[in-house]
Amino acid sequence: MAIERTLSIIKPDATARNLTGAINVLIERAGLRIVAQKRVRWSKPLAEKFYEVHKARPFYGDLVAFMTSGPIVVQVLEGENAVKAYRDVMGATDPAKAAAGTIRKAFAENIERNSVHGSDSVENAATEIALNFRPDEIVG
Numbered sequence: 001m002a003i004e005r006t007l008s009i010i011k012p013d014a015t016a017r018n019l020t021g022a023i024n025v026l027i028e029r030a031g032l033r034i035v036a037q038k039r040v041r042w043s044k045p046l047a048e049k050f051y052e053v054h055k056a057r058p059f060y061g062d063l064v065a066f067m068t069s070g071p072i073v074v075q076v077l078e079g080e081n082a083v084k085a086y087r088d089v090m091g092a093t094d095p096a097k098a099a100a101g102t103i104r105k106a107f108a109e110n111i112e113r114n115s116v117h118g119s120d121s122v123e124n125a126a127t128e129i130a131l132n133f134r135p136d137e138i139v140g
């Protein structure tokens with residue numbers, strides 16, 4: 001077992017519905033510690049860079065527009081196997097396929113407006129954290 005860090009984002013559909021606290025309850029109940037958190041509005045260039053891996057996908061433009069449409073809460077989560085642990089509590093990308101008890105099952109509106117982001121590997125987590133936080137903003 002390894003202590004890892006992962007990047008979480010509470011997306012605009014969730015901040016608009018005042019769900020930050022409710023989502024944080026599920027994060028903390030899963031044993032993950034929120035070691036950095038801030039509410040921001042992404043610039044278009046930052047959103048484009050963050051989702052660069054999806055550039056060729058048909059939903060890329062809509063995704064960038066959605067993620068810059070309102071405030072988001074970016075977070076660093078820390079814990080045992082944090083990357084997978086958070087993916088598990090997030091649930092499937094499409095809320096129709098998400099398991100009971102997951103954040104997306106409880107709160108997501110649809111496959112795009114799905115309330116949360118979580119890094120998919122330790123390597124990507126490090127890159128995504130560096131894009132959103134200065135080292136001194138993370139207090140473990």
Ligand code: ADP
Pocket residue numbers: 054059063092093111112113114116117118120
């Ligand atoms: P995840 O967020 O579960 O890691 P992906 O990395 O595949 O999912 O996709 C990134 C984000 O792009 C998703 O969380 C969702 O907001 C959006 N997205 C993914 N697939 C689709 C789709 N088929 N149509 C619209 N938006 C999508």
Ligand code: MG
Pocket residue numbers: 118120
């Ligand atoms: Mg992903």
